[in-house]
Amino acid sequence: MDALLGQSINLDAAVLLMVSFAMISQRRILSLVHLYTLQGATLVLATTTVAYLTHQDHLYVSAALTLGLKVVLIPQLLHRVIDRLDVRWDVEPLINIPTTMLIGIALVVFSFNLALPIAQLSSSIARATLGIALACVLLSFMMMIVRAKAIPQVIGFLAMENGLFFAATAATNGMPMIVELGIGLDVLVGALILGVFMFQIREQFDSLDIRHLEKLRESEDR
């Protein structure tokens, strides 16, 4: 039973990676939020499994925190932002999707190679998944780069935090409680601030395209 649970962590890691790729290939903002929720739920599952297998009780707390924040609260926040901004339509990424996916494969190869020597040093139960966690971080980072609109970028940022959290669980069986609490609250505050920020961008430019932010000079017509 324990062996099967150990393998289920690998499966969770694979699901996380699959969700990261699904996010990259997704044009619809609403589906992005659903994918983010799914990613959070998988993370909860993986953390709980690690907690059960290693008998580390503080990981249960952090799993509960993840459930509350990343599966319930932040997706609800995002849904509300999407409703108020009325941005349900498709958004085209800056680079076309097949190319992005090929770059994604390269990133996965890179992070797997990078993580291999580190994972050998670690003695935690899910050390083999460190490469996958790193790949998730890099993929979310790439998503922030290739999207022009503000909401996908915010979701990319939140997904990157999910990847980091999973990396911490995989490599070290979880960080100290205070660090996890800090990061969890940081993400919540970050999401709130970015939500306000999105309204501001929209008010200023009548669009959520952050390329408008690149124009620094004050122009006459505005």
Next chain:
Amino acid sequence: MSTAAILAQFLEIVLALAGAPLLLGWVDQWRARLQNKSAPPLLQPYHVLHKLLVKESVVADSASPLFRMAPYVKFGCMTLACAIVPTLSTDLPLASAADAIALVGLLALARTFLALAAMDLGTAFGTMGARRDMLVGFLAEPALLMTLFCTSLITHSTSLANMVQSMAHRPFVLDPSLAFAGVAFTIVSLAENTRIPVDNPATHLELTMIHEALLLEYSGRHLALMEWAAALKLFAYSCIGLALFLPWGIAEIDAPLAMITAVPVLAAKLAVGGILLALIETVSAKMRIFRVPEFLATAFLLAVIGLLVHQLLQG
């Protein structure tokens, strides 16, 4: 080569030829039911085949011998493909004729002949269909190969019979790479069998069709062979998927009597698979033709990730 092996081979070919239209009828029936339409009878594909076989075959004056040859080549390729996939037993005399890579080549040969025959008459629809079919084909093939490599990496063999055998015998482990490969294989089979997200098998609408456009100029027994071959292709793909990812219940060399139970097991697996296919076709919308490369790129990507994940987690 034992008598049991020859018998298994013979039984497999007969089962494929007789059962493929039934599978098609089953999928059509379930799709109609799920869409709240009145379902066609289960044996409808047989009636269609019979109707086409007794009808006269009309061939255009400008057609070259290739046009007449193509249905037979395609039908032959698909029959051979069904013969080398271990559906009932892994002890098959023909299995040594082609491994998984040659099987992909065999499917490509059939596709090429079909596309050439469609272009042969120079009609606009035939050419359009041929080009679209080749577009789907050249994107689906690498993904299919990668999926097969993923499983052959686990089993250390490219022979389908050996792959299925060692998949059935290894201890049960949750293998993420197989999950990736399974999803990729599903996407590829949807595209290769011209099912809904890529092509609608039930329409003759000019702008969307792929498979039907290729067959527009065929009639009578030629068309019957083409339709039968398409059913065989669906059967072959379903059986490859079932054999690789759910390899239980297939007879082996030391237990030929297991073939008696292998037939109902296969029927049950195909029945469930057919319902799932109908369900996928019901819940998804047909995508624009230029979204198809994206769809198939996803399959390729998943298969490659499957390979990588296998390396990472085992290494």
